[in-house]
Amino acid sequence: MSTSDPAQQQHGAPPSPGADTTWFVVPLFNEGQVVGEVIRELRTRYPLVVCVDDGSEDDSARIAQEAGAVVVRHPFNMGQGAALKTGIDYALRDPGMRQVVTFDSDGQHQVDDAAAMIARREAEGVDLVLGSRFLDARTKPGLLKRLLLRAAVQYTNLTSGVKLTDAHNGLRVLGRTACEKITIEQNRMAHASEIVEEIGRHRLTVAEEPVHIVYTDYSRAKGQPMLNSVNIVIDMLFR
Ligand SMILES: Nc1nc2c(ncn2[C@@H]2O[C@H](COP(=O)(O)OP(=O)(O)O)[C@@H](O)[C@H]2O)c(=O)[nH]1
Ligand SMILES: [Mg+2]
DSSP, X not given: OOTTOHHHHHHTOOOOTTTTTEEEEXXXXXXXXXXXXXXXXXXXXXXXXEEXXXXXXXXXXXXXXXXXXXXXXXXXOOOHHXXXXXXXXXXXXXXXXOEEEEOOSSSOSOHHHHHHHHHHHHHHTOSEEEEEXXXXXXXXXXXHHHHHHHHHHHHHHHHHOOXXXXXXXXXXXXXXXXXXXXXXXXXXXXXXXXXXXXXXXXXXXXXXXXXXXXXXXXXXXXXXXXXXXXXXXXXXXXX
């Protein structure tokens, strides 16, 4: 993106690294309350945003579109893994795409963290940069969630041979090669472990970056994070 971009001028933001070669892939499921603001903020610095709406029952898709994202819709809920696959396949159709950032639609991820990760991938020449909340002193998941996430990362480290501190972080930068090589077949939450296993299988190079995951009242109240974590374990054991 050049400095003549009107959105950037309006907000006076500095040019962001990789703004014209980076596609943000944003999984979207019933986040109508917050997704508009998330997309608008993102697009002041990164204009290329594809939201994959996965059969939301609210008006998430319309709101994301009005906020300026490209919206691809699944006809029914297929899960976050399937949504990331759809989004990455979409981004691969742009020959100028050099990296994809996977970025949640619920306001828990920071654009500054994504920008730092994009710059880092470029500087270090690695295939992927993965966010880790356990390297970040500000991020404080609840005790049970922390224990489950720790168990998930240990399991994933064992099965993949890739040594990470956080295997289930939705904020990732995947260079084009990683996008081409990594196959996501796990539709639901176990896709996160699957991505790490694919990194190991293809011997892709990785750096981990501390990222601040914001636990807001909205994010706490919204979902069933514990149920998600339990589902991760079930998915891993029975896939
Ligand atoms: N496309 C799609 N996105 C989903 C689905 N479930 C959750 N998401 C999105 O994935 C992101 C992370 O989900 P969330 O429930 O916040 O998980 P957590 O924060 O990792 O516990 C959010 O942006 C959700 O809107 C789904 O079934 N399909
Ligand atoms: Mg969340």
